[in-house]
Amino acid sequence: MTTSEQKLASGPDWYVSDVVCTAGAGDRPFEEEHRSVCIAAVTSGSFRYRTSQGTAMLAPGAVLLGNVGACYECGHEHGAGDRCLSFHFAPAYLDRIANDVPGAGKLAFGVPHLPPLPALTSLLAESEAARETADIDAFEELGLRIAAAALAVGGAALAVAGEAAPAARPPSRRDQKRVAEAVRQIELNADRPVSLSELAGSTATSPYHFLRTFRQVAGMTPYQFLLRTRLHRAAVRLRMSDEAISAIAFEAGFNDLSTFNRRFRRVMGETPGDYRARRSGSASPSPSAFAAF
Missing domain, CATH: 1.10.10 (Arc Repressor Mutant, subunit A)
Known part of the structure; x- marks a missing residue:
């Protein structure tokens, strides 16, 4: 078996997997079928992807697009191994996303992939970071954003052809x-x-x-707001109590201490221990500190 798949997170009508392939030039291409709509970001390695929409050579930063029920073939005649962050959606779920994306194209993808695009770079980096830090709570939101971005690219192509995409309306x-x-x-x-x-x-x-x-x-996104709320509450407790930092982190909603320490330092500019040591300061962080999100 040259391919392994680890499911990272899932919900009703969606899931995301870390897919690692070790096939090389000497291995025969294998054919499979997309059992759901697939949007997969290539994070390392390269491979040839062939499906009814066409054939493409995928490298890091590219996004594989797969229609439900479509057969596809992957080959590694030009290099060994690859790794993808693969998002899967039920067609009805993706259809609901498409209805809310201004200028989104049809649900069925007409091309096999998206090349590395500046508009996707930051989003794919967030997704890869979530995989590496086991930040499973972030994947539902990331999956929606990646799906919307892939659908919006189709809308942008229509605009180039002369059909302007409708502008997003302001919130009512x-x-x-x-x-x-x-x-x-x-x-x-x-x-x-x-x-x-x-x-x-x-x-x-x-x-x-x-x-x-x-x-x-x-x-900010709901997940970013959730993190902001957790960090704010933890920061207040660090100032006001001598409770163990690990206990404060867990009670605030963080699953492990390393994740809490990393996020706290990124936002506050110092470790939780150093922050607590400066008790002579204000009792809670300034709202502007959370601009780092």
Whole structure:
């Protein structure tokens, strides 16, 4: 077996896997079938991908596109091994995303891949970082953003051909109210995993519409707001108590101490221990500190 797949996270109608292939030039290409819509980011290695949409040589930064039910073949005649972060969606789930993406193309991909694009670079880097740090809570949101980006590229192609994509409308009062309700829900449940689907369901909107609206209104994604809330509460407790840092991290909702330390230092500019040592300062971090998100 030249391919291994580890499921990293999943939810209703979606999942994401870390796929590693060790095939080389001496191995015969293998043919499989996409059992769901697939959007896979190549993070290392290269391979030839052939499907009904065409044939492409994929290298790091490229995005593989697979239609449900389509047969495909991968070959490594030009190099050994590759690794992909592979997002899978039920067609109905992706269709709901497409309905909320201005200028999105048809659900069925007409090309086999997207080349490395500047618009995707930051998003793919976030996804790879989430894989390397086992940040499984981030993947639902990342999957939606990657799917929307892939669909939007199709819309951009139409605009180049002369069909202008419709502009995104500003959030309505109703949308603003929905975001406010979601913010309260996140604040009430910040110490436990909060699903994007759960938040969207409570506002009676699709996950992608909710994500887009939340970013417009709040200036950050729901997951970023959740992290901000957890870090703020942890910072306050570090100032006000002598409780062990690990206990504060776990009670704030972080699954492990290393993740907490890394995120705290990135946002606050110092370790939790150093932050606690400066108790003569203010009792809570300045809101501007969270601009690092």
